[in-house]
Amino acid sequence: MDKYNPQDIEKKWQKYWEDNKSFSAQDSSDKPKFYPLVEFPYPSGAGLHVGHPRPYTGMDIVARKKRMEGFNVLYPIGFDAFGLPTENYAIKTGRPPAEVTAENIANFTRQIKSLGISFDWSRVVDTTDPKYYKWTQWIFLQLFKHGLAYKKNMPINWCTSCKIGLANEEVVDGKCERCGGEVEKRDKYQWMLAITKYADKLLSGLEDVDYIERAKVQQQNWIGKSEGASVEFKIKNSELKITVFTTRPDTLFGATYMVLSPEHVLVEKLKDKINNFADVEDYINKAKLKSDLERTELQKEKTGVELQGIKAINPVNNEEIPVFVADYVLSTYGTGAIMAVPAHDERDFEFAKKYKLKIKEVVARKIGEMLPNSRRRDGVASVLEREGKVCILLHRDNGEYRLPAGGFDSPEEDDYATLKREIKEETGYTQFTIADFLGSIYAYYYATTKSVNRERIQRGYVVHLDSYEQVPQQLTKFENYDVQWHEPEDALALLKQNEVESGEYVFVERYIENKKYQGYYNVGVNVNSEFLNGLETKEAKEKMITWLEEKNIGKKQINFKLRDWVFSRQRYWGEPIPLVYCEKCASENKGGNEQNPGWFAIAESELPLELPQVEKYEPTDTGESPLSQIPEWVKTTCPNCGGEAKRETDTMPNWAGSSWYFLRYIDPNNDNEFASQEKLKYWMSVDWYNGGMEHTVLHLLYSRFWNEFLYDIGVVPTSEPYKKRTSHGMILAKGGEKMSKSKGNVVNPDDVTAEFGADTLRTYIMFMGPFDQAAEWDTNGLVGVRRFLDRVWNLQEKIGESTDGDTTRVLHAVIKKVTDDIDNMRFNTAVAKLMELSNEVSKASSITKEDYLSVVKLISPFAPHMAEELWEMYGNSQSISQEKWPEYDETKIKEDTITIVVQVNGKVRDSIDVPAEIPEEEIKKQALELENVKKWLDGKEPKKVIYVKGRLVSVVV
């Protein structure tokens, strides 16, 4: 027998697969289809590192097994090759990006092929190939024609030292990634895609797909749907209005001021009426200078400036309220203005405290359950304090504890008067000052002292006792209390004894936790809100929206965090945007796109609009794309009037090519369509898409958006492109660091395959740990996996006349386990089971050829080269990848004799071997007769004997 020699074997089979097109998918077949997908790589100059093979191998194992289970599998690969690293390399070396890209792709291809992944190499796509980006441009034109692309003035990141516009990803900690220079915002007209029009679809589409939960949650958060209302506030002595978005229209009565973002257009419009405009302008300029980072980092203290001379009118009570400009309000969310409700919003509360603005409470926390025959009696409660202790009253007859509290005697009585009266009556103290307000509670409860149900709004106060002098308590029949002083925590414990959650308990809790009133930011019951009083938040919202809609000053509104997609890059190495601008048509308002006067799509027959050759790839001083430096390319004729016109010189972001590549794999060489309808119907959707967590928001969302759009215009068969989405963990260098060129800790798969072989690399990467978790690279681990493969190879020696019973049983159990594990991407435990199987066979005296080949088939998705070689050696001509996946026989897994563990009081004391089908009574009897069990029973009668079938007997004494 020859030794296992992966280097020779692997080259041989890679050539065989290539020559025989073993993994080419069939566009029509009787077999069911299966379309697995991995994210295609960016072909960098650095080549592959060991992180790349993880998703490729994982899905390869799934794909290979599916083929053996009789599926027609399309497992494609390609290259996402537009983008900055190549462009930056071109700038540095002056070499054309296309040339560099071709080299990198060739290298990546060689490396990926050396791993034995069963990709269909006849369908490779390259996003920089004009035959491919012809259709990227075509899709963009469809978006343009359907009103989903528009040009808008947007701030871009401008590096002051490189003098170029940077993509967001190139800005690291507010500095330029390349030179470390300052980055500032500059406004530029940019093409935008209206992804926000698909916000609802992108959100609801998540309900029907099988994505890992994290990916769904991240997308949901990114889309950020919130339901609420828009409300108009009039400005006093002006025709102008301030419109706000709020998720809490129920708190409108508590809106005591308004805030505009520094960028809000109204500030300029109100200029003449603002008495302190110089101050306001100064504040706005300072806010503009702050970078995004500073604005969010300096969130410790809120700042703002009042627009003096301006008052807004709260539409629900016609109160005049002040208006501020403050940068804690974002121009990019909602309407860029808010109504501030300091009592029920943490940020507004903080701001109001600082600028001493009115805080009006309109929502009270709700306590208890609605009781029948409730009687409303509002009142106050006081946390009466003295030397750090608080006053508690003990009822002499029923032992109930309470705080000094009571209801109002007359409608005119205010809180202070009620406190004064009640504290005197119940405690005899008369000298005190109000130290703090603790908020309101809306409570339903049973008043034991008076035997009635009550419904009450209770306002809580911290009351500081100034003198300990007591007048006699004014006891009545029901109010018969002893005054006690307790530490606040003890008081809380005593109040808790009342069993019913009381407002008073909550006040002492707030007293301890907050020390003072902090506002209430949750849902509750409306107070101080006229027609909303007594309503719970949900009903109050609805009633307020109805009221606003009736008065025509507001309406129900849904708002999203998702923003439109900035689609322009002032860069060379991207798809040219195939649009033309005609000044003449624009000024004469002739034809063209409604939202974009003067802009026209080029004729489809002119696609692809190819990237021209240029001398230099640097962006220009003005931040224009390098394409603007080629007059002969820019100059063109207007598709509308035939006159002179200019091409758009911006290019697309590199998210564009990857937003639809899964469609092109289906029909990669089609020159007439991006893919044939027939083929799309056969292959779509992608059955299983695996990728990195870093792409769950942008790439996944963008590609879902494009696919949903293409579905809406009737050119793809499914709304959602991916049925299932999983994620792989990163592979880290030793020490848990990320692998990076600068740290010099990158492991190149070429070195690993040269030393150990591709099959060892593949199997090791799968064995490292759970597929979806990060794993540390450890060369020692490779040794163990190589030993395993050597052992499997050497098991040939065991081939003989028979397989013994134990080995047969293990084989069938492993078939079951491995099949199940692959379906669930539990590759690490699948490999462990295969190792157990090979250990088992090593120990056995012999194994039949048929059973040995079953072992080889089970290993084939992990170590395909070795499996093919062994398969060939034992007289089979067809590739093992065409063979049938082993099936297990449940009856062969069953054991005749099983080991039952016997526990006494939860501790294992013995075990017995019994026939598998032993009756419960019999096993219990046997267990109790065991010497060890008798010893631990110590003569006592067992209280209980539990039998868990096939597992254990538990004896309880």
Add this chain to the structure above:
RNA sequence: GCCCGAAUGGCGGAACUGGUAGACGCGCACGACUCAAAAUCGUGUUCCUUCGGGAGUGAGAGUUCGAUUCUCUCUUCGGGCACCA
């Protein structure tokens, strides 16, 4: 701050639906083969122990005959979002 996820031997990790914790691999120790070493094969390997046992899955409580698994509180680490009105 908010929302997720995790924590198990010297190390990576395993454990079905609550039922013998530590599968599998690495490392280590001993043994076989060898003049010797490597490779390979075999045996052992959670900790403590008076060898009867006892303790043990980040910490503390709870439910249970029985908890790595379920509930609550806390600690640490990782990830995502972050003034989103």
